[in-house]
Amino acid sequence: AAGVIQSPRHLIKEKRETATLKCYPIPRHDTVYWYQQGPGQDPQFLISFYEKMQSDKGSIPDRFSAQQFSDYHSELNMSSLELGDSALYFCASSPAVVYNEQFFGPGTRLTVL
């Protein structure tokens, strides 16, 4: 069965650089969520999209932005990277925002040096 695809799987950046993470949801899933998991921490919700519109916002820094495109894939753009942004970034998708489960991708590990 098709799963959530995230790219790249690993990314190394310098401080103050920018990064773009991509997420390709499971076919026919119209909702995408982004989570950030710091080392040894629980995942924290960043932002979500439903039908290409932002549906909810969590603890996403102003330096980050995201969008969902017409083909439902999503991109998380991160600027002015800081050391503290080093984390595992998960994307999840679900078919609708009503009583359905979220399917997680394998994550992108971002390291900021």
Next chain:
Amino acid sequence: GNSVTQMEGPVTLSEEAFLTINCTYTATGYPSLFWYVQYPGEGLQLLLKATKADDKGSNKGFEATYRKETTSFHLEKGSVQVSDSAVYFCALCYYGGSQGNLIFGKGTKLSVKP
């Protein structure tokens, strides 16, 4: 606000031992409850879920019952295996409207020794 509290780890058990990982939640209304598992170096996998009070979720020998009266969703397995070694996250979620994000507990690391 909404939150999840789960027992701190790490938990170390011998193979075939009984497992309980406690999880309690604070929430307004009636959230859905989940257990996710994260194997080393991997993403999150849904282990089981329950969407209303008294529902029992089960999968791969793991079980958890949604207890509204005690606001709990404890994870249990009768006989653990070495392959169950992972980090387990309890989570809650509201669905509907603009909400739908998962709120996770801090995670409990389980190590099973042969």
